[in-house]
Amino acid sequence: MKKILMLTTGGTIASVSTPYGLIPTLNSEELLSYLPKLEEDIQINTRELYSIDSTNTCPKHWLLIAKAIEDEYYNYDGFVICHGTDTMAYTASALSYLIQDSPKPIVLTGAQKPIGMEITDAKSNLRDSIIYAADDSSCGVQIVFSGKVILGTRAKKTRTFSFEAFSSINYPFLAEIYDGKIIRYISQNKNDMKPVFYHSLNENVYVMKLIPGISDSLIPTIFEKYDGIILESFGTGGVPDSIQETIFKNLDKYEAKDKVLVITTQVQNEGSDTDIYEVGVKLKKYKYLEAADMTLEATLTKLMWVLAKENRTWAYIEDNFKKIISFDRVRG
Numbered sequence: 001m002k003k004i005l006m007l008t009t010g011g012t013i014a015s016v017s018t019p020y021g022l023i024p025t026l027n028s029e030e031l032l033s034y035l036p037k038l039e040e041d042i043q044i045n046t047r048e049l050y051s052i053d054s055t056n057t058c059p060k061h062w063l064l065i066a067k068a069i070e071d072e073y074y075n076y077d078g079f080v081i082c083h084g085t086d087t088m089a090y091t092a093s094a095l096s097y098l099i100q101d102s103p104k105p106i107v108l109t110g111a112q113k114p115i116g117m118e119i120t121d122a123k124s125n126l127r128d129s130i131i132y133a134a135d136d137s138s139c140g141v142q143i144v145f146s147g148k149v150i151l152g153t154r155a156k157k158t159r160t161f162s163f164e165a166f167s168s169i170n171y172p173f174l175a176e177i178y179d180g181k182i183i184r185y186i187s188q189n190k191n192d193m194k195p196v197f198y199h200s201l202n203e204n205v206y207v208m209k210l211i212p213g214i215s216d217s218l219i220p221t222i223f224e225k226y227d228g229i230i231l232e233s234f235g236t237g238g239v240p241d242s243i244q245e246t247i248f249k250n251l252d253k254y255e256a257k258d259k260v261l262v263i264t265t266q267v268q269n270e271g272s273d274t275d276i277y278e279v280g281v282k283l284k285k286y287k288y289l290e291a292a293d294m295t296l297e298a299t300l301t302k303l304m305w306v307l308a309k310e311n312r313t314w315a316y317i318e319d320n321f322k323k324i325i326s327f328d329r330v331r332g
């Protein structure tokens with residue numbers, strides 16, 4: 001018999017309607033009581049880690065989830081985390097860096113409608129997640145939602161209301177689940193996997209979204225305050241004239257290992273490549289990193305993981321940021 005640990009953290013799945021709006025209220029046992037009967041023989045133990053709308057998720061919650069899994073890792077065959085959908089992709093990415101090479105599945109799920117409502121996606125999402133987490137071929141961190149299995153490093157919430165809330169960005173779905181049956185499109189080899197747990201993240205990372213004509217007035221303050229600056233640029237990536245000089249001055253002022261600039265794109269699909277246009281190529285004389293085809297969620301949490309290392313060198317930062325972890329990037 002397979003043993004699954006279901007961890008709960010709040011979110012819509014555990015919410016009830018109140019005069020003030022939906023509030024996460026159900027505890028983990030109450031949530032589990034809604035799980036439809038399974039054909040498989042699976043023992044599920046459950047534990048509430050905290051109960052919040054995932055809007056309020058912070059990096060400390062990611063560390064807490066990772067620690068709870070590490071503490072129970074050898075007592076269970078798989079883990080299911082019930083989580084709010086709004087920041088689930090961030091949590092899935094963060095867990096992909098905090099728990100690497102896990103031969104056991106770590107599945108995040110949630111719902112667009114509370115589990116107590118008559119029309120809800122919660123029961124099927126929970127059932128699919130448990131079945132997927134109990135399957136011998138599953139491993140690593142994934143989101144299971146609306147019948148799709150998405151790598152934690154590739155997930156993005158792309159719909160606010162529909163049940164099909166998540167997309168897999170620049171990577172195919174790993175599997176789909178129909179009527180409780182898993183159809184795998186990509187098989188993962190877990191034979192040589194040994195889990196590695198990490199215990200810290202550097203929260204001093206800022207995401208700056210560019211808009212046409214953006215002013216450079218906040219840039220010196222951002223560089224002073226943060227260790228990692230992610231520039232969400234346009235198209236394939238470039239730094240516009242209005243902020244160019246100030247960005248370059250600040251890159252010169254701080255050593256690259258102290259303040260790290262990452263260029264990414266606002267375009268959801270296909271990623272960045274600063275080698276193409278002059279607005280990107282001119283950056284070449286500076287040390288910076290490129291997100292390439294990584295999601296923003298993966299870029300942010302990977303940078304937090306990389307910058308958690310004390311006395312880091314540029315080589316350490318570059319090697320680890322560019323290293324492919326849980327298929328988070330395909331391009332250089």
Ligand SMILES: NC(=O)C[C@H](N)C(=O)O
Nearest residue numbers: 011012053054084085086
């Ligand atoms: N569907 C949801 O779970 C949304 C909710 N606001 C949350 O992220 O906690």
